[in-house]
Amino acid sequence: MAQHDLLIVGAGPVGLSLALALKDSGLAIALADTRPRDAVAADPRALALAHGSRLTLERLGVWNDLPATPIRHIHVSQQGGFGRTRLEADDYGVPALGYVVQAGALAAALRDAVECAGITVMDQTEVTSLNSNSDSVTASLAGTGATIHGTAAGARLVACAEGGLLAGTPDIVERDYGQHALIANVGIAGKHRETAFERFTSEGPIALLPHGDEYALVHVASPQRATELLALPDAAYREHLQRRFGSRVQLARVTGRLRYPLVLRYRRDPVGPRTVWLGNAAQTLHPVAGQGFNLALRDVWALARTLLDYRGDPGLAGTLAAWRDARRLDRFGAINFTDSLVRIFSNDFVPLHHARGAALFALDMLPPLRHFIARRMMFGARAWP
Ligand SMILES: Cc1cc2nc3c(=O)[nH]c(=O)nc-3n(C[C@H](O)[C@H](O)[C@H](O)COP(=O)(O)OP(=O)(O)OC[C@H]3O[C@@H](n4cnc5c(N)ncnc54)[C@H](O)[C@@H]3O)c2cc1C
Incomplete structure (x- = not known):
């Protein structure tokens, strides 16, 4: 069975970003994705990326050639x-x-950079279960990729970036x-x-x-x-x-x-035994404020910095807890900000309609409040003074 320091489940934009952020860490990293190599590049969605995300993508080395409006x-x-x-x-x-970029173009640029860095991506390889003990996690693998890579892989840390939360998973908040x-x-x-x-x-x-x-x-x-x-x-x-x-x-x-x-679907706790959840697998948000990938990228970058700071075994509970605690304010801030926008602006109750108008008027008249919201959208919780 192959052993890795970090196994990333899901080679979507979030999993690929994490691999790239850790390319010089010395960690042995592998990704597994159910789908064939080029599937992510077909995502037709347009993503609004905050200014802060641009800075991170520059550091990851994928920004300059990315068509962005x-x-x-x-x-x-x-x-x-x-x-x-x-x-x-x-x-x-x-x-x-x-900036607006096509999600598929972003994923393709990340994928090329991950391959250039020599990081293994196991395509058509589904992770069907994870079993953790005190030293490592064993992932069961299926699909055509498993015939090449084996039916199991071990890792000291597993990052779940598989894009969805399994129905029935405990500790999930869900609202349709x-x-x-x-x-x-x-x-x-x-x-x-x-x-x-x-x-x-x-x-x-x-x-x-x-x-x-x-x-x-x-x-x-x-x-x-x-x-x-x-x-x-x-x-x-x-x-x-x-x-x-x-x-x-x-x-x-x-x-x-x-x-x-x-x-809206999120895990209250994005950390488990030798496991972290990232991107849509940690929180799936309404697109009203364009926060989903932006928040995920801030989580990814902070996790990479934490693992680089602590060095040694990447799956230690104390290391993962430090990351979770550092991310709490921004994470719940983005979840609640997005959810509040949906509730306030999806309701046609007449007094609320007037209150909304008043709020937009106030935002226009009160530069500090407007600037706070703008900075929050650009930089996440760093907007707080
Ligand atoms: C309409 C819409 C508009 C949006 N607009 C914005 C926006 O403007 N700005 C913004 O920041 N965000 C936006 N978002 C959110 C953004 O699209 C998501 O945050 C982002 O795509 C999440 O990426 P991900 O890598 O977590 O998941 P995904 O892109 O879903 O990738 C997950 C990968 O995991 C693989 N996988 C799944 N299960 C397994 C398994 N068991 N084993 C192995 N691999 C597996 C899948 O094949 C897939 O490749 C929008 C979302 C929607 C729906």
Whole structure:
């Protein structure tokens, strides 16, 4: 049975980022992924990455060749109500508030860099169970990869970045939002001028993120409404969106609609015996504030720093607890911030509608509050003074 210092379950963007962050650590690292090598590169979602994520991806050496569209202005409003706010990159002395990249392109760049670093990735290798004892964890492997790599692997630390939480896993908080996200590419008449729109409507929030020459759309609606919207021909759907957005932006065409069910699901404790959980496997968030991958990358970077600081056996309980404790504020802050946004802005209760307008107005009028929120989205808990 092969022995590793660190076995990473899942070679999605989060698992690959961890491997890369530890490439010079001297640890013997391997990744296992159920899917074939190129599957991650097919992810069509557009990810809004915070300025802080850009800095981390630069350190990982994958930023420079990654096609990324800067967001310099963010316009937040609600349909049918007063109140709006704008966030401007210039106010924070950063080149952009964030960047939009294609999730598949990011994963492909990470994968190439992991291979360049000589780290083993076992493709088509599913980890079917983990059994830990005081010294190590044994992972059972299945799939065509197991015929090459063996049906079991040992590791001193296992990082679970497999993207989902198994139903019935203990210590999980779960809430089905009763919402689905439609994503699509939206062509526009004219230029987007690096402006992102977040618009809260009675159907749910709609985000337009500048991506290349177009916009990437994330349109949240009830599952039934999502089914109806998916059934509309492209042109009719474009008209529907245009009505929701008003005259701020002229939409020319919509292509490539896909849907994702939305839940909040997280582990109260992302640490177990010689095991950590990262990314969607630790917390799956609503995309309303674009926090999921950004938070995961901060967790990954902090874990890598902790393992480098403590050296020695990477699976020691004290080392993993130090990481968990250091990440608690940012982690629960991002989970609660995202969940609060969904609750406040997905409710069409009339007094709340007015309160939302007042909140957006207040944000516009109160620079310190606006700056706090902007910094939180860019840097996570480091936004706290
Ligand atoms: C519509 C939408 C929009 C989003 N927008 C944003 C955004 O703007 N900004 C942002 O920061 N985040 C956003 N997110 C969240 C972001 O997509 C996730 O945080 C990110 O994709 C999580 O990556 P991951 O590596 O944890 O999981 P995944 O990408 O799911 O990767 C998990 C990998 O593990 C493998 N695997 C699964 N089970 C096993 C097993 N048993 N053994 C071995 N391998 C296994 C899978 O094959 C897969 O390759 C959005 C999410 C959605 C749904």
